[in-house]
Amino acid sequence: MAEAHAAASLQGLSEQAAKAEAASLLQQGKFMEAYAEYTQLLRQYPADPEVNLGLARSAVGSQRLNQAIMAYERVLEVFPAEATLYDELAQVYVVLGDTTNALLAMEQKQARAGTDPAADAAKIKAWSNQVSRHQLHGNVRLGAMYDSNANQGPASNKMMLGNWNIEFPNAKHIESFAGYAGAMLDYSWRMGQNSPWYIVSDLQIFSRGNTSNKLRHSSTRSSLWARGAAGLRRLGQRSLWDIRVKAEAFDYELYSHIWSTGPELMYAYAVSPKVQVIARGGIDKRDYARDRTKNGLYSNAGLYGRFFFGSNSQHEFMLGGKYTNGMAKINDYSSHGWEASANLMFRLPKGFEFGPFVAYGKDYYKGPATILDLEKREEERVRMGVSLNYNITAAWKIETSYQRIQNNSNSDIYKYNQDLVSVGIAWSF
Structure with missing residues (x-):
């Protein structure tokens, strides 16, 4: 019993160390390395929202936008009323040129987090201007x-x-x-x-x-x-x-x-x-x-x-x-x-x-x-x-x-x- 408890404790420490390492890489802007670390963690902890959120953000930073969308959707299943996550998901759709799905993400945000539709529409417009190939x-x-x-x-x-x-x-x-x-x-x-x-x-x-x-x-x-x-x-x-x-x-x-x-x-x-x-x-x-x-x-x-x-x-x-x-x-x-x-x-x-x-x-x-x-x-x-x-x-x-x-x-x-x-x-x- 004591050996099983010790093994579980070591596994927990190893998990926390791996998450801390991945989070540090993400914070430093080393998106490729962070994405690789979070991909390894996802195989072991596929339902962990912390891992999925880190994977989503490192995927955005390394231009893996489709993988980012799937990771954000998994996180939103756990936190359906988190307004910031809908904003981040909508921005990914805007970068991909998919304004329709960006607006749908904002509509889900309004329904579940009670945000202002006009303010959300303004955000979509601003993000669209930012990702345009022409900037003035x-x-x-x-x-x-x-x-x-x-x-x-x-x-x-x-x-x-x-x-x-x-x-x-x-x-x-x-x-x-x-x-x-x-x-x-x-x-x-x-x-x-x-x-x-x-x-x-x-x-x-x-x-x-x-x-x-x-x-x-x-x-x-x-x-x-x-x-x-x-x-x-x-x-x-x-x-x-x-x-x-x-x-x-x-x-x-x-x-x-x-x-x-x-x-x-x-x-x-x-x-x-x-x-x-x-x-x-x-x-x-x-x-x-x-x-x-x-x-x-x-x-x-x-x-x-x-x-x-x-x-x-x-x-x-x-x-x-x-x-x-x-x-x-x-x-x-x-x-x-x-x-x-x-x-x-x-x-x-x-x-x-x-x-x-x-x-x-x-x-x-x-x-x-x-x-x-x-x-x-x-x-x-x-x-x-x-x-x-x-x-x-x-x-x-x-x-x-x-x-x-x-x-x-x-x-x-x-x-x-x-x-x-x-x-x-x-x-x-």
């Missing part, structure tokens, strides 16, 4: 800001350059209020119904108009930035590759502009559901219309860690750094540098989002800032601030932010402080 997203934003140093000028028109005291008219910092407007479109097309490859593109534009008439001396009362890019994306179970060729233009009053073209690459890997590693890089060929001595190749490479925490992992923290390098036509303007940054995002009750951030970096140039300076130009920059947003609805958001920039340089002409305060509204679709 974007946003439009409008707002106003205060800039304590709209021309990024020094504290005074008088400055020391090398051994010389020089006065530059209109060089001193100029404060200004401003209005801004921006828009973004992001489009992707999946090459096949189950293909990991996508054709991707984006269009972005941002315009700013300052109110201070003092900025007319430097032709910087208004500015416009625009970008267009297209490329390829590969989306795996735990990784994402995205490579695009971009073209950007930055312009002051249709007078002074910068053209920038080149490739950019982004790679992201999910170490676990709560940890991601993100790498970014790019090369720009820049053309300065009013200062061709700065024309050349500019590159950057960065590595970041993204961490999710809190209940439902709704908060996030990103930490990392990037390296920059510029090879200008005139060697004195060539430089290299680095920047480390940290960003937090807290998603609070009532639709609020709170995001403090800080960044610190240095730039080293191969020549002096001016012909009067005696040393090669070096700069140290600190950026810090906070954003506070309020989600009015899923589509509409009020955005506010404050940013402080301190740029220290061994040349007085590039020493400045800047405070930016903005408030606006954004619509996303």
Whole structure:
């Protein structure tokens, strides 16, 4: 009798260990391995709802959608009033393009769990849009800001350059209020119904108009930035590759502009559901219309860690750094540098989002800032601030932010402080 009890206890421990192992693989996003583990468990415990639910979710993750449907149906026989299970089953049908059975699953949910038919129909519509091979997203934003140093000028028109005291008219910092407007479109097309490859593109534009008439001396009362890019994306179970060729233009009053073209690459890997590693890089060929001595190749490479925490992992923290390098036509303007940054995002009750951030970096140039300076130009920059947003609805958001920039340089002409305060509204679709 004691031996039988001991054997049963060992079997129970073995079962729990196997379930824990399978659940751990599922949580880490290792869907193929988890599916294999749950398949083994199903042979031993075919009526166990925990095993069937794990099998269903790992089957979805590994694109075995028909097997997932059968597993969900077995779980629903045990828990016929569990609304979440009907949602998951309906999503599988939507991915398969079977809207009829997705709606039937929702009707069963309404009959057994008493949910709202209109809300369920809206879910089906939203899921159908998500799995469409064509995806179009974007946003439009409008707002106003205060800039304590709209021309990024020094504290005074008088400055020391090398051994010389020089006065530059209109060089001193100029404060200004401003209005801004921006828009973004992001489009992707999946090459096949189950293909990991996508054709991707984006269009972005941002315009700013300052109110201070003092900025007319430097032709910087208004500015416009625009970008267009297209490329390829590969989306795996735990990784994402995205490579695009971009073209950007930055312009002051249709007078002074910068053209920038080149490739950019982004790679992201999910170490676990709560940890991601993100790498970014790019090369720009820049053309300065009013200062061709700065024309050349500019590159950057960065590595970041993204961490999710809190209940439902709704908060996030990103930490990392990037390296920059510029090879200008005139060697004195060539430089290299680095920047480390940290960003937090807290998603609070009532639709609020709170995001403090800080960044610190240095730039080293191969020549002096001016012909009067005696040393090669070096700069140290600190950026810090906070954003506070309020989600009015899923589509509409009020955005506010404050940013402080301190740029220290061994040349007085590039020493400045800047405070930016903005408030606006954004619509996303």
